[in-house]
Amino acid sequence: MSQPNAPSLRVAVLGAGSWGTALAAAASRRHPTILWARDPAQAADMAARRENARYLPNIALPQALEISSDLDATLRSLKQDGKTPLIVLSVPMAGLATTCAELARRLPALGLQDTPIVWTCKGFEADTARLPHEIVREALPGAIGGALSGPSFAREVAQGLPVALTVASDNAGLRAATTQAFHGAALRVYASSDLVGVEVGGALKNVIAVACGIGDGLALGTNARAALITRGLAEMTRFGVALGAQAETFAGLTGLGDLVLTATGDLSRNRRVGLEIGAGRKVADILASGITAEGVRCARAALERARAVNVELPITEAVCAVLFDGVAPMTAVSALLARDARDEQSDGGG
Known part of the structure; x- marks a missing residue:
């Protein structure tokens, strides 16, 4: 206006x-x-x-x-x-x-x-x-x-x-x-x-959306999707705060809002890549078909940046294992499920 x-x-x-x-x-x-x-x-x-x-x-x-x-x-x-x-x-x-x-x-x-x-x-x-x-x-x-x-x-x-x-x-x-x-x-x-918070939210939500797509492709159910979105939001917030962002930014449009849209929307390219992976297609074949997804392009860089500031990103790490290390999607999911129990508000990750 x-x-x-x-x-x-x-x-x-x-x-x-x-x-x-x-x-x-x-x-x-x-x-x-x-x-x-x-x-x-x-x-x-x-x-x-x-x-x-x-x-x-x-x-x-x-x-x-x-x-x-x-x-x-x-x-x-x-x-x-x-x-x-x-x-x-x-x-x-x-x-x-x-x-x-x-x-x-x-x-x-x-x-x-x-x-x-x-x-x-x-x-x-x-x-x-x-x-x-x-x-x-x-x-x-x-x-x-x-x-x-x-x-x-x-x-x-x-x-x-x-x-x-x-x-x-x-x-x-x-x-x-x-x-x-x-x-x-x-x-x-x-x-x-909060420029840093807005940018971190915009970057990490794409990676989490790939993870949600993989879960949906594996038919893990809506409970699993809700868990990935929620823990993904915690992952984004933890990382953003370590880089100087304000935690409340991630409860807004560029955090939770963008994450929900990209992780669940039918027009989401990142979710689509995850769906294809979960359905059994090879990553190289998916990308060669012309699908461009920023979550694939930036996942490894995000993980490297997080490690540099000593922040754990378990969902991002699992996505990278599937995309770049040849780990089977269900194996990556099992590794996430095998993580130790912890307080939900803990800063330690997971």
């Missing part, structure tokens, strides 16, 4: 996957918005069809939404009309560092170095175990940044169905601009200053 006398925005969404497209469509109903696609052929097809046939088929894009494959032109458009610029990075976790490096080369030359930047990717970087904000701050020192996260499937957002998101940043201006860009109609945006 726009605030009285708030400056009008001009929004650039970088990344034309399903989520970037859905967000760009939502923003374009309120503010001048341009969506950048790295692939010129995809950009041309989207502009001609007014549809992202690759990622969001059969959903019409607003006529007001501009589409481009020229990054420099996309960024220059932010200077039009004297409107307040906002950059939304909706690239995958694996592409965040590269995109930030491109922005570091371009933004100062265009006089846009102080432009607020909000990112939507979730996970730990595979090679370095960094969270998104750590990648952004290294590539763009001094950038005004934050994360937009929460329980959301892109297709439902693009269809205009209700959704609630959280924007997290230590900068009040960025929180206000992001809220102004997207809050309205069926899309609600809540603000948080």
